[in-house]
Amino acid sequence: MMSETADTSETMSKPSPAFDATLGLGSNIGDRVDNIEEAIERLTADGTITVVARSRFYRTAPWGVTDQDWFVNACIAVRTNVSPHELLHRCQAVENDMARVRTRRWGPRNIDVDVLTYRDVKLDEPDLIVPHPRIAERAFVLVPLKDVAPELKIAGASLDELLSKLDASDVQPLD
DSSP states (O other), rough: OOOOOOOTTBBOHHHOTTTTTTEEEEEESSSSSHEEEEEHHHHTSSSEEEEEEOOEEEEOOOOSSSSSSOEEEEEEEEESOOOOOHHHHHHHHHHTTTTTOOSTTTTSSEEEEEEETTTTTHHHHHOEEETTTEEEEEEEHOOOOOOOOTTTTEEEEHHHHHHSSOOOTOEOOOO
């Protein structure tokens, strides 16, 4: 059952009108930066999703399953009129088109594209939870997210407040 609310006091602040959603991208197989660039190109190819802000690329340690190679992570803020579910389906289509193989949860991947936030919508469904359910636990998401949406609040907390509870020392910008 869909649970959309406009009550931002419990979930997050209303995003700037400059964007509708934020997406997290990551890769730790092959040319990581090129994989992320290709995913962004595929997401925006038909013009229904437009990037309005991009983070820097960050080199990050693996999370969850730590016996794998390092990642490159980034975030983008986008304008779109597609629904949260359609945005998720487009992210998954990009992953599939780029031949992402899911062998184990949080395992190695050539591309990962996650819907992090969508306007002031709160969803909790089997196929989609917005804001992303582990956003506050992941410095590799919060650091690049701060590049594109520094005023964003999640569950009433600023990104700085959330980051103060995490070790972000392994999230380093690629220069």
